[in-house]
Amino acid sequence: MKLETLQPIGAFKIRGATYAMSKLSESQKANGVVTCSTGNHGRGVAYAGNRLGIRTTVCMSELVPENKVAAIRELGADVRIIGISQDEAEIEALRLVEEEGLSYLPPFDHPDIIAGQGTIGLEILHDLPDADIIFGGLSGGGLLAGIGVAMKAVNPDILIYGVTMENGAAMMASLDAGKPVQVPEAESYADSLGGGIGLDNAYTFEMIGRLMDKGFLVDEKHIATEMAGFIENEKWCSKALPLLDPQRLSNTG
Numbered sequence: 001m002k003l004e005t006l007q008p009i010g011a012f013k014i015r016g017a018t019y020a021m022s023k024l025s026e027s028q029k030a031n032g033v034v035t036c037s038t039g040n041h042g043r044g045v046a047y048a049g050n051r052l053g054i055r056t057t058v059c060m061s062e063l064v065p066e067n068k069v070a071a072i073r074e075l076g077a078d079v080r081i082i083g084i085s086q087d088e089a090e091i092e093a094l095r096l097v098e099e100e101g102l103s104y105l106p107p108f109d110h111p112d113i114i115a116g117q118g119t120i121g122l123e124i125l126h127d128l129p130d131a132d133i134i135f136g137g138l139s140g141g142g143l144l145a146g147i148g149v150a151m152k153a154v155n156p157d158i159l160i161y162g163v164t165m166e167n168g169a170a171m172m173a174s175l176d177a178g179k180p181v182q183v184p185e186a187e188s189y190a191d192s193l194g195g196g197i198g199l200d201n202a203y204t205f206e207m208i209g210r211l212m213d214k215g216f217l218v219d220e221k222h223i224a225t226e227m228a229g230f231i232e233n234e235k236w237c238s239k240a241l242p243l244l245d246p247q248r249l250s251n252t253g
């Protein structure tokens with residue numbers, strides 16, 4: 001297990017956000033960055049902006065729950081509440097790009113975001129040079145595209161397997177259709193894996209088609225069983241992690 005749950009925001013998204021933001025030009029850094037993700041990517045961007053001294057703006061709709069708004073605000077982002085749908089929030093984000101010169105950082109379909117997530121693959125190779133199969137979560141595909149490029153460059157025989165929920169698996173449906181398609185969004189325990197891949201997908205659709213060796217769809221019952229197993233057998237629980245001291249955990253194995 002590569003426990004990215006131990007990252008400061010509880011997910012690997014700080015890798016892509018930090019790398020992409022560190023590669024901005026000085027004037028882009030001065031103008032700041034905008035995103036409309038309210039999930040782990042939004043938190044990653046806010047966290048990275050805080051650390052790198054880059055102003056970040058996260059556009060979201062009135063429907064986003066107060067605790068999510070507060071979590072992103074706490075990381076230092078300027079939160080703009082616009083309209084009652086994610087689409088309206090996105091329009092505002094694009095307006096800030098056009099009119100105020102902010103840089104837009106999408107959650108997965110961007111070369112530097114993909115490269116940043118790919119550092120996970122390099123770390124696995126460093127720790128486990130004999131790794132032969134990697135299972136990873138699949139949503140927009142930035143994570144596995146990055147890991148796939150990084151690991152297959154070193155060892156072309158490594159197999160990359162994507163795992164996603166049965167309900168609303170946009171990348172898997174797109175691969176089946178041979179082009180990016182939209183699927184109805186459904187509630188899932190795997191709440192970080194929702195959302196589409198973008199009908200105008202530029203990178204991850206092609207990369208996942210080329211680099212992912214197999215995809216697995218998991219139903220809600222199995223997701224729930226494994227989550228419970230993780231808590232019961234491995235004593236890992238992402239919700240409880242902020243309460244634990246990562247330093248102590250890694251010292252005690």
Ligand SMILES: *Cc1c(COP(=O)(O)O)cnc(C)c1O
Nearest residue numbers: 040137138139140141142143192
């Ligand atoms: C973003 C995310 C994923 C999926 O990453 P993609 O690059 O969109 O495929 C998987 N798990 C968690 C916890 C995430 O935050």
